[in-house]
Amino acid sequence: MIANNPHCVTERVVNTVCAHNCGGRSRLACTVRNGVLVRVEPAPAPDDTYTGLCVRCLTLPQWVYSKERIRTPMRRIGPRGSRQFIPVSWDEALDEIVDRFSALIRTHGSSSIAFVRSTSGSPIASYTRLAALLGGGGTSNFYGGVDMAVHMGLNSTFGDKGMYGQHSNEWTDRLNSRLTIVWGHNPAETAMTAMRHLLNARDAGCEVVVIDPRYSATAVHANWWIAPRPGSDLPLALGLLHVLIREGWIDRPFLIEHSCAPFLVRVDNGKYLRGSDLSPSARSTLQVWDEAQGRAVDLNAATAPALEGRFAVGDIPVATAFTLLSELVSTYTPAHVAELTDLAAADIFDLARAFAQAKPAQIGLGYGVDRYKHSELFSRAAAAIAIVTGNVGKPGAGIGVQSHYHGSHPARLGPGPELPKWASTRPVPMIEVGRRELPVRAVFCQGDWINQRMGDMNVSLHYLKQLDFVVTVDHFFQTTTDWSDIILPACTFLEDTSPTRDALVFGNSIYLRTKVIDPVGEARTDFEIERDLANRFGLGEWFQGTSEDVVRRQIDGARDRAFSNVSYDKVVQAGGAMRLDVPTTPHVQYADLIFTTKSGRAEFYCEELAELGEALPVFVPDHEALPAHPLAERYPLVLVQTHARQRAHSTFFNTSWTLEVWPEPTLEMNPDDARERGLANGDMGEAYNGRGHVVAKVVCNPDFPPGMCNITEGWKQQQYADGNVQELTNSEINAGQTLIWGHANIPFFDTRVEIRPAAPAVRGTRP
Numbered sequence: 001m002i003a004n005n006p007h008c009v010t011e012r013v014v015n016t017v018c019a020h021n022c023g024g025r026s027r028l029a030c031t032v033r034n035g036v037l038v039r040v041e042p043a044p045a046p047d048d049t050y051t052g053l054c055v056r057c058l059t060l061p062q063w064v065y066s067k068e069r070i071r072t073p074m075r076r077i078g079p080r081g082s083r084q085f086i087p088v089s090w091d092e093a094l095d096e097i098v099d100r101f102s103a104l105i106r107t108h109g110s111s112s113i114a115f116v117r118s119t120s121g122s123p124i125a126s127y128t129r130l131a132a133l134l135g136g137g138g139t140s141n142f143y144g145g146v147d148m149a150v151h152m153g154l155n156s157t158f159g160d161k162g163m164y165g166q167h168s169n170e171w172t173d174r175l176n177s178r179l180t181i182v183w184g185h186n187p188a189e190t191a192m193t194a195m196r197h198l199l200n201a202r203d204a205g206c207e208v209v210v211i212d213p214r215y216s217a218t219a220v221h222a223n224w225w226i227a228p229r230p231g232s233d234l235p236l237a238l239g240l241l242h243v244l245i246r247e248g249w250i251d252r253p254f255l256i257e258h259s260c261a262p263f264l265v266r267v268d269n270g271k272y273l274r275g276s277d278l279s280p281s282a283r284s285t286l287q288v289w290d291e292a293q294g295r296a297v298d299l300n301a302a303t304a305p306a307l308e309g310r311f312a313v314g315d316i317p318v319a320t321a322f323t324l325l326s327e328l329v330s331t332y333t334p335a336h337v338a339e340l341t342d343l344a345a346a347d348i349f350d351l352a353r354a355f356a357q358a359k360p361a362q363i364g365l366g367y368g369v370d371r372y373k374h375s376e377l378f379s380r381a382a383a384a385i386a387i388v389t390g391n392v393g394k395p396g397a398g399i400g401v402q403s404h405y406h407g408s409h410p411a412r413l414g415p416g417p418e419l420p421k422w423a424s425t426r427p428v429p430m431i432e433v434g435r436r437e438l439p440v441r442a443v444f445c446q447g448d449w450i451n452q453r454m455g456d457m458n459v460s461l462h463y464l465k466q467l468d469f470v471v472t473v474d475h476f477f478q479t480t481t482d483w484s485d486i487i488l489p490a491c492t493f494l495e496d497t498s499p500t501r502d503a504l505v506f507g508n509s510i511y512l513r514t515k516v517i518d519p520v521g522e523a524r525t526d527f528e529i530e531r532d533l534a535n536r537f538g539l540g541e542w543f544q545g546t547s548e549d550v551v552r553r554q555i556d557g558a559r560d561r562a563f564s565n566v567s568y569d570k571v572v573q574a575g576g577a578m579r580l581d582v583p584t585t586p587h588v589q590y591a592d593l594i595f596t597t598k599s600g601r602a603e604f605y606c607e608e609l610a611e612l613g614e615a616l617p618v619f620v621p622d623h624e625a626l627p628a629h630p631l632a633e634r635y636p637l638v639l640v641q642t643h644a645r646q647r648a649h650s651t652f653f654n655t656s657w658t659l660e661v662w663p664e665p666t667l668e669m670n671p672d673d674a675r676e677r678g679l680a681n682g683d684m685g686e687a688y689n690g691r692g693h694v695v696a697k698v699v700c701n702p703d704f705p706p707g708m709c710n711i712t713e714g715w716k717q718q719q720y721a722d723g724n725v726q727e728l729t730n731s732e733i734n735a736g737q738t739l740i741w742g743h744a745n746i747p748f749f750d751t752r753v754e755i756r757p758a759a760p761a762v763r764g765t766r767p
């Protein structure tokens with residue numbers, strides 16, 4: 001529209017979709033005046049449930065034009081880490097990348113080049129195509145990092161594959177729940193646009209139970225707040241299972257018909273008993289004990305499978321999976337779990353009873369329970385709670401990570417650009433980077449992975465220092481750019497040269513991310529940077545067309561029934577967003593009670609982990625956060641990094657409105673812990689352990705229990721007075737995760753520290 005203001009040449013409102021990795025995909029109405037983004041407001045979503053915006057995105061105009069913005073390609077001129085760069089032209093920067101990468105590939109092979117990407121890019125341009133094609137395929141791909149362990153546990157239980165698999169019912173389905181456990185999740189600060197659904201459910205009579213060691217902003221709104229000791233979620237889950245099973249508060253039909261509970265397990269090796277164990281000519285069908293026939297039979301041949309019991313089949317001793325689970329949890333009495341969790345035994349019993357009696361009940365997990373060494377065992381135990389009570393596949397029930405990205409009706413876009421069959425990458429788990437010998441000599445980085453996705457930062461930086469060449473594509477100067485040789489300025493999701501940047505399915509709708517403003521400075525889109533590099537490497541044939549062409553192909557080529565009435569042109573005509581052809585009732589995951597595990601059932605027993613003794617979700621008390629850990633005496637405080645309300649991970653670290661309220665990193669701790677260490681509110685404290693240190697302003701916060709402290713994640717190196725919270729964090733590798741999934745989650749919260757007053761020399765040395 002043309003505004004009345006005589007000083008204003010043009011003013012228009014462009015709708016697009018937020019790209020930040022908070023888990024939401026809010027639709028944004030962006031006011032652009034004279035080509036400059038000046039205001040962001042919520043735009044209506046096709047499914048009104050998803051209309052909304054959080055305060056963070058109100059600061060997008062400050063974010064996009066931030067003084068930290070990289071506006072031209074840069075080349076390093078001082079030592080790595082010195083932050084000494086000079087501007088260079090795009091041609092110079094891209095030619096240097098091509099020359100250096102090509103020389104390394106000639107000498108050391110394509111695996112000498114690694115790609116690592118962040119969520120800041122576009123889904124159709126995250127350098128995956130270039131990585132797969134470069135050097136004839138086989139470049140190294142640093143992948144994974146954090147926020148995967150709870151998914152691993154849920155994937156093994158329900159059979160999904162992806163690290164961010166969708167397990168939970170839609171957020172709005174909480175209205176159908178009689179009790180919902182919000183476990184290690186704080187949507188009031190991290191998934192703000194989804195929090196209203198929790199409040200709506202509570203107001204409609206759903207009992208909201210928050211399990212969190214600290215009195216979080218979400219706990220404030222709960223009917224019941226339960227505060228276990230940090231890292232003790234797994235014994236709490238086992239204690240709840242103990243009560244549920246002991247009291248008989250279980251759903252026997254569900255267990256027998258839809259779970260692994262009746263499967264016979266060989267006591268000698270922990271594997272499921274199969275027909276082929278009994279006769280070499282028999283099929284490898286799972287066996288159950290048929291009470292009608294008094295013998296082991298194929299699962300499909302049983303008329304009355306036994307839920308419980310130990311038996312001998314020939315000379316093989318067996319037990320049902322449910323019996324093994326019952327025996328495992330038999331020692332986790334409320335009294336014992338009370339000792340392990342610092343909770344009252346009566347609360348553990350009462351919570352189990354409330355969960356059993358509320359039908360249906362559900363469990364929503366957050367990433368607060370993801371960042372311990374054995375978080376996959378925890379999520380398997382939590383899933384077992386849902387399974388034994390039959391709270392799976394029903395409205396108001398279920399278990400899953402309650403990121404607000406997931407949960408709505410699933411629908412799949414069509415394929416993107418084709419690649420030749422030989423195109424591939426060589427996966428390298430992020431947690432192993434810098435910790436084992438790798439063939440990598442150069443890294444192409446998208447975003448600030450060193451600060452956000454790596455623990456034990458001094459090891460990571462040592463790794464970066466010894467590389468031959470580091471390239472980073474980013475919007476802002478951040479920690480990884482400090483250690484780079486070439487920096488390329490990328491467009492944010494608001495900038496483009498093409499009208500359509502990418503498309504996404506979210507909230508029962510299809511959305512286009514559209515161009516809002518022209519690129520800032522000399523920034524180019526990731527789509528263009530990847531294509532420009534590919535052309536220089538002689539790979540241009542695979543990068544024909546525009547981002548709009550790719551999106552058109554994805555939408556028009558979608559085979560999913562949800563797209564039956566959708567085309568790219570229709571979405572454009574509809575203003576960039578359309579509701580998909582999906583049911584109007586909230587999505588219920590596993591409503592068909594078909595699971596993609598090998599058995600087709602929900603499996604709380606994981607036979608592949610029998611060799612490690614983790615076929616059941618056992619409590620392995622060997623991780624750093626627990627009080628019995630050898631480091632506990634020297635470093636008595638557990639350091640966590642909660643998600644900050646003012647940032648989505650690190651995004652918005654640099655916007656003036658948020659910095660006005662939260663100007664610098666703070667070290668939150670219980671006032672008694674602070675007093676014991678001679679610290680008071682506002683003092684500079686130094687948190688340290690054998691890995692590193694960080695200096696930050698102490699905030700005495702009674703919401704944190706004694707023994708726990710916090711620095712919110714996402715602050716940048718230049719914002720700390722000294723050190724970095726990631727210098728302190730743990731990178732211990734979990735063997736079970738590696739065995740099953742090929743990589744391990746970084747256990748950021750398994751970090752112990754001690755805190756002392758900061759030496760005057762380092763107080764406030766950085767602004």
Ligand code: SF4
Pocket residue numbers: 018019020022023024025026052053054055056057191192193648
């Ligand atoms: S940061 Fe998240 S909640 Fe906030 S506007 Fe963007 S998508 Fe929505």
